[in-house]
Amino acid sequence: MEATIRTELRKSRDVLTRLADELAPEIARAATTVVNSYRRGGKLLLAGNGGSAADAQHVAGELVGRFRQERAPLPAIALTTDTSVLTAIANDYSVEDMFRRQVEALGRESDVFIGLSTSGASPNVLAAVTAARQLGLTTIGLTGDYPDSPLARSVDLALCVPSRETPHIQEAHICILHTICGLVERELFGRAQE
Numbered sequence: 001m002e003a004t005i006r007t008e009l010r011k012s013r014d015v016l017t018r019l020a021d022e023l024a025p026e027i028a029r030a031a032t033t034v035v036n037s038y039r040r041g042g043k044l045l046l047a048g049n050g051g052s053a054a055d056a057q058h059v060a061g062e063l064v065g066r067f068r069q070e071r072a073p074l075p076a077i078a079l080t081t082d083t084s085v086l087t088a089i090a091n092d093y094s095v096e097d098m099f100r101r102q103v104e105a106l107g108r109e110s111d112v113f114i115g116l117s118t119s120g121a122s123p124n125v126l127a128a129v130t131a132a133r134q135l136g137l138t139t140i141g142l143t144g145d146y147p148d149s150p151l152a153r154s155v156d157l158a159l160c161v162p163s164r165e166t167p168h169i170q171e172a173h174i175c176i177l178h179t180i181c182g183l184v185e186r187e188l189f190g191r192a193q194e
Contacts, residue, residue, distance in 0.1 A: 011163075012171050018162040019172050026159050027176055030140050031183035033112055033157065037138065038188060040110040043075035045137070047099040047128050048116030051170045052142075053080035055116055059177045067181040071189040077106060079128070099128035109136035114177075116142045118169040120149025120160075129154050142176060144169040 034044055044063065046056035056078040063076035079102045080086070089098045103113060113132035115125040120143035129151065132139050141155035145164050152158035161172040 011165070012168055015161065015163045015168045015172050016175060019175065022162060023159060023176075026157060027179055028183070030157055030159060030176075031180045031187070033138050033140065034180060034184050035187045037110055037112045038074060038184070042108065042110030042112065043077065043106075044112050044114065045077050045079060045103060045107060045132070046114045046116070047079040047102075047125055049080075049122055049124065051166075052116035052118065052122075052173070053078070055170065055174055055177060056080050056114070058174065059114075059181065062178070062181045063184070067178075067185050069185055069189060071185060074184070074188075079103070079106075096123045096127050099124050100131045103128045103131040103135070103137070107132055107135045107137050111137045112140065113137045114140045114142065115151060115155065116173060117149075117151050118144050118166045118173075120144065120146040120151035122151070126150050126154060142173050 037044065046059055048056050057080055060076040060078040063074040079099045085102065086098050089101050093101065107113065113128065115129050117125045129139050129141065139155040140157045140159065141151040142159045143149055143151050144161050146152060147158065147160050152160055159176055161169045163169050163172065
């Protein structure tokens with residue numbers, strides 16, 4: 001067991017090291033995009049399935065609540081949380097439309113949509129990206145090492161984690177999103193007290 005633990009933790013470390021070395025400029029662009037949206041009075045919409053849904057909810061909580069410092073709440077909505085809306089749309093339309101309909105209802109041109117899909121091929125996330133782009137939202141996609149995936153090709157900014165192992169992609173996604181939260185707080189509210 002200990003050998004497996006060491007192997008898995010080292011794989012995770014290696015993915016995060018590559019992430020820092022290879023994607024720092026894109027992560028900074030994503031953070032700047034979110035900051036600029038907030039400065040224009042926009043909000044952040046997030047969606048994903050399974051573990052990615054949990055990450056969307058986690059980040060919305062960090063922004064509406066707080067991340068590292070006391071500050072005004074920031075508008076962020078995980079489109080994965082309202083079971084009545086999700087099940088009504090899935091029942092009346094389809095699971096593929098669950099996030100698209102919410103983007104159409106809630107999205108405005110000044111907003112940002114972040115779609116999370118480890119494979120980059122989740123149909124409901126892709127449908128939401130299409131709707132977001134039609135409405136003029138800026139779109140960001142978080143995926144794995146699939147730069148030619150439908151998600152990576154369809155968003156304004158793709159953050160492709162250098163791994164094809166779902167657990168390590170998800171670990172990197174939450175690190176990216178936490179980094180964005182910290183940068184958003186710093187840019188909008190100044191540095192946190194150490």
